[in-house]
Amino acid sequence: MTTDQELYGRRGRIVTDQDAKDITRVEELAYDLKIQDVMTRDVSTVSPEMPMRNVLDMLRKRRISGAPVLDNENLVGIISMEDLVRAMSMNDLNAPVAKYMTTNLITVFGFDSLIKALEKLIQVNVGRLPVLDENNKLVGMITKGDITRGILIAIQKDYQEEEVRRYRASHLFEDIKSDRTTLVMRYHIKKGDFINGGNASSNIKRALVRLGASPQIARRCGIAIYEAEMNLIIHTNNGGRIKVEIEPQKITMLVTDDGPGIENIENAMKPGYSTATNTVREMGFGAGMGLFNIKRIVDNMELTSAPGLGTRLWMSIIMEDDESLREADSSTDIQGETTQ
Amino acid sequence: MNLQEIVKELELTCLTQPQDLSVVVPTSGYASDLLSCVMAGAKKDGLWITLQAHLNIIAVAALLELSAIIVTENAPVEQPVIDKANDQGVILLATPLPTYAVVGKLWEMGLHGV
Numbered sequence: 001m002t003t004d005q006e007l008y009g010r011r012g013r014i015v016t017d018q019d020a021k022d023i024t025r026v027e028e029l030a031y032d033l034k035i036q037d038v039m040t041r042d043v044s045t046v047s048p049e050m051p052m053r054n055v056l057d058m059l060r061k062r063r064i065s066g067a068p069v070l071d072n073e074n075l076v077g078i079i080s081m082e083d084l085v086r087a088m089s090m091n092d093l094n095a096p097v098a099k100y101m102t103t104n105l106i107t108v109f110g111f112d113s114l115i116k117a118l119e120k121l122i123q124v125n126v127g128r129l130p131v132l133d134e135n136n137k138l139v140g141m142i143t144k145g146d147i148t149r150g151i152l153i154a155i156q157k158d159y160q161e162e163e164v165r166r167y168r169a170s171h172l173f174e175d176i177k178s179d180r181t182t183l184v185m186r187y188h189i190k191k192g193d194f195i196n197g198g199n200a201s202s203n204i205k206r207a208l209v210r211l212g213a214s215p216q217i218a219r220r221c222g223i224a225i226y227e228a229e230m231n232l233i234i235h236t237n238n239g240g241r242i243k244v245e246i247e248p249q250k251i252t253m254l255v256t257d258d259g260p261g262i263e264n265i266e267n268a269m270k271p272g273y274s275t276a277t278n279t280v281r282e283m284g285f286g287a288g289m290g291l292f293n294i295k296r297i298v299d300n301m302e303l304t305s306a307p308g309l310g311t312r313l314w315m316s317i318i319m320e321d322d323e324s325l326r327e328a329d330s331s332t333d334i335q336g337e338t339t340q
Numbered sequence: 341m342n343l344q345e346i347v348k349e350l351e352l353t354c355l356t357q358p359q360d361l362s363v364v365v366p367t368s369g370y371a372s373d374l375l376s377c378v379m380a381g382a383k384k385d386g387l388w389i390t391l392q393a394h395l396n397i398i399a400v401a402a403l404l405e406l407s408a409i410i411v412t413e414n415a416p417v418e419q420p421v422i423d424k425a426n427d428q429g430v431i432l433l434a435t436p437l438p439t440y441a442v443v444g445k446l447w448e449m450g451l452h453g454v
Contacts, residue, residue, distance in 0.1 A: 201403055219404070226403055283392065293379055296380070
């Protein structure tokens with residue numbers, strides 16, 4: 001069994017809410033983890049000459065059900081409880097291991113994915129597999145128990161990392177003392193960049209959830225920013241900027257561009273009014289609902305524009321006391337369980 | 341009614357990575373090809389039926405936390421769209437049926453939430 005330290009050292013894995021619900025995470029880990037990450041390294045071995053009686057003693061003392069047989073460091077067989085039972089029934093416990101051991105060996109490599117070991121364990125229905133290195137030398141043994149334990153530790157680690165992230169973020173506004181703390185996120189949106197359209201809004205939404213915002217607040221911000229983001233992509237000359245300022249009780253969003261500006265703001269605010277090109281409409285944009293949606297979903301909105309100069313869209317969403325980011329959400333409060 | 345039953349009944353093809361669709365339970369439906377209308381009208385955990393198949397539908401579905409997108413009339417869905425859907429945890433389903441027929445069948449099955 002690998003130490004927790006070794007497994008916990010594995011980096012770069014983030015579990016989203018979706019993952020957490022999803023069983024395929026285990027499948028992913030079965031490919032992600034290597035056999036050497038979870039195998040038992042401290043293996044008791046026997047020699048081909050050892051009498052079966054001594055094997056019986058060893059298995060009993062170490063509470064294991066089998067052992068690999070090494071001849072000059074080469075793996076030549078495996079001896080199990082079943083082989084012992086056969087020797088006992090023949091009253092032949094003085095015979096050497098070589099007489100009863102299984103020589104038809106099924107092995108795996110330490111650098112293989114866990115899934116390889118799982119496949120073989122299931123295929124041949126044995127309890128344990130010897131693990132070899134690239135020089136075919138025995139480096140460990142792997143059982144179904146090792147695999148289960150390894151995957152559970154990795155999943156637990158995933159959760160802890162995400163929980164720590166959430167815990168830190170959701171306490172940000174409590175931990176930092178000032179008269180007025182704000183978190184500012186800035187995004188540059190390129191004109192015509194439909195491929196990345198929606199990325200800024202989904203990043204902002206995720207940040208808000210981490211900060212402890214309610215799903216409704218995060219969703220409202222996400223929708224408002226998405227519409228503004230797509231407006232920059234579709235309607236501007238050179239793209240534009242989004243600045244989101246998060247305070248414990250208020251989210252302010254400022255979207256600016258340098259042209260072409262809106263000819264008639266009153267028209268632009270009317271549901272169904274659109275100046276989008278046919279190509280853009282074919283993609284499903286240009287319904288003329290963007291600004292109208294924004295107005296519906298935010299608490300305050302100011303739109304100013306000068307033809308030839310650019311457009312400035314200011315929006316804010318107010319969080320009531322019970323939605324404030326300053327209040328720690330008890331479900332993400334894992335104080336005491338995390339040690340850094 | 342869960343998504344597995346819907347996929348079976350309507351013979352939909354799942355384009356995203358295999359997962360247990362029986363735990364996904366759509367509570368409403370919304371049909372439109374105009375993204376801003378979907379933004380305004382589709383509800384969380386709803387099913388979205390559309391002819392659109394480009395990248396931005398994934399952003400919309402992820403933001404709204406829709407239960408799945410059904411792309412109709414075999415509109416060609418390119419690999420980057422499927423990759424992004426897998427990445428964002430959005431379920432993408434496809435069918436040769438037109439939107440009208442899909443909506444009709446879903447209604448018949450009892451998905452009346454709008």
